[in-house]
Amino acid sequence: AQSVTQLGSHVSVSEGALVLLRCNYSSSVPPYLFWYVQYPNQGLQLLLKYTSAATLVKGINGFEAEFKKSETSFHLTKPSAHMSDAAEYFCAVSDMGDAGNMLTFGGGTRLMVKP
Amino acid sequence: KAGVTQTPRYLIKTRGQQVTLSCSPISGHRSVSWYQQTPGQGLQFLFEYFSETQRNKGNFPGRFSGRQFSNSRSEMNVSTLELGDSALYLCASMSTSGDNEQFFGPGTRLTVL
Numbered sequence: 001a002q003s004v005t006q007l008g009s010h011v012s013v014s015e016g017a018l019v020l021l022r023c024n025y026s027s028s029v030p031p032y033l034f035w036y037v038q039y040p041n042q043g044l045q046l047l048l049k050y051t052s053a054a055t056l057v058k059g060i061n062g063f064e065a066e067f068k069k070s071e072t073s074f075h076l077t078k079p080s081a082h083m084s085d086a087a088e089y090f091c092a093v094s095d096m097g098d099a100g101n102m103l104t105f106g107g108g109t110r111l112m113v114k115p
Numbered sequence: 116k117a118g119v120t121q122t123p124r125y126l127i128k129t130r131g132q133q134v135t136l137s138c139s140p141i142s143g144h145r146s147v148s149w150y151q152q153t154p155g156q157g158l159q160f161l162f163e164y165f166s167e168t169q170r171n172k173g174n175f176p177g178r179f180s181g182r183q184f185s186n187s188r189s190e191m192n193v194s195t196l197e198l199g200d201s202a203l204y205l206c207a208s209m210s211t212s213g214d215n216e217q218f219f220g221p222g223t224r225l226t227v228l
Contacts, residue, residue, distance in 0.1 A: 032215045043119075043205055043219040051215070090158065094215045101146060101215050102171050103207075105158040 002027045002093050006106035014114045019078040021109045023065075023091030026072060033074045034092045034103070035065055044090065050074060061085070086113045117142065119208050119220035127226045133194040136223045140187050140208030146170075147189040148217060149181060152203040161204075164189055193225075201227045 007022040025031060032051055036044040048059025055067045065076045074091060088110045092103040120139045128134050140147050148171075149161040160173040164183035181191040187208075193200055203224050207217035 034216075036219075041224075043221045044207075046216060046218070049216055092158075101148065101163055101209055101217070102160045102173070103148070103150075103158075103217060104160070107157050 002031070002095070002104045004091050004093050004104055004106035006089075006091055006109050008109055009107060010110045010112065012112040012114060013081045015083055016080050019063075019076070019081045019085065019111065021076040021089050021091075021111065023074045023076065023106060024072055025074060025091070025093045027093055027095070029095055031093045031095065033065075033067060034094075035059065035063070035074075035076050036090045036092060038088045038090065038108075040087075047076070047089075081111075081113045083113050083115065086111055119206055119218055121204075121206050121220040121223050123223060124221065125224045125226075127228060128196050129228050130196055130198060132196050133192065134196060134225060135190055135192050136204055136206075136225070138189045138191075138206030138208075138220060140189070140206075141210075141218055144208035144210050144218070145187050146209040146211070147183055147187060148207045148209070149189070149191050150205045150207065151175075152205060152222070153199075153201070158205075161191065196227045198227050201225060 003026045005024045034049045035047040048057045050067045058064045063078045090108050091106040122137045146165045148163040152158045163171040167183045178194045183189045203222045205222045206220045209217045
């Protein structure tokens with residue numbers, strides 16, 4: 001069974017500071033990994049995805065994540081936080097198998113950006 | 116290309132009633148998945164439909180069911196509503212390009228009184 005752990009349900013940073021949101025996963029097969037962002041009263045928007053092509057993945061809005069197999073991690077970073085980055089972020093994993101597609105999500109991290 | 120649409124956006128029901136939610140996927144997408152989001156349990160997978168067949172099912176009671184039509188539109192039904200069914204229900208569609216990227220709709224907010 002797959003699982004995802006996001007360390008820190010709430011993270012607070014100052015505007016302009018580095019954003020680091022942590023995600024660790026467990027999977028018995030090579031995984032696809034995703035980061036999604038959710039703004040209030042909205043659905044999930046894909047930030048970036050890892051599909052085995054490159055370990056450093058660049059996404060939208062200046063976010064990037066690095067896949068580290070040895071650490072089973074896929075942490076999300078952004079060099080400089082903006083006020084508009086305040087939202088909830090979800091890490092998710094799915095199998096690369098053919099037996100359907102199911103995302104397993106972490107518990108989410110709410111990012112707060114202080115002026 | 117239009118995104119995933121879900122109707123209605125908001126719904127209020129009472130315990131014991133049943134409800135049907137609708138999802139229209141992105142044009143050309145044949146896979147539709149449903150997720151339940153609650154503050155206590157987070158995001159949980161309900162089921163996935165592909166070409167009108169349920170391909171995957173999460174760990175939810177039989178009161179939760181779904182179907183998919185030949186045009187890939189999907190509905191989910193919850194019978195005998197309980198207070199704990201209050202949640203945001205998200206639908207996601209996926210292409211068959213092989214990278215498992217799912218595109219989410221805005222969700223239907225269900226409140227059970």
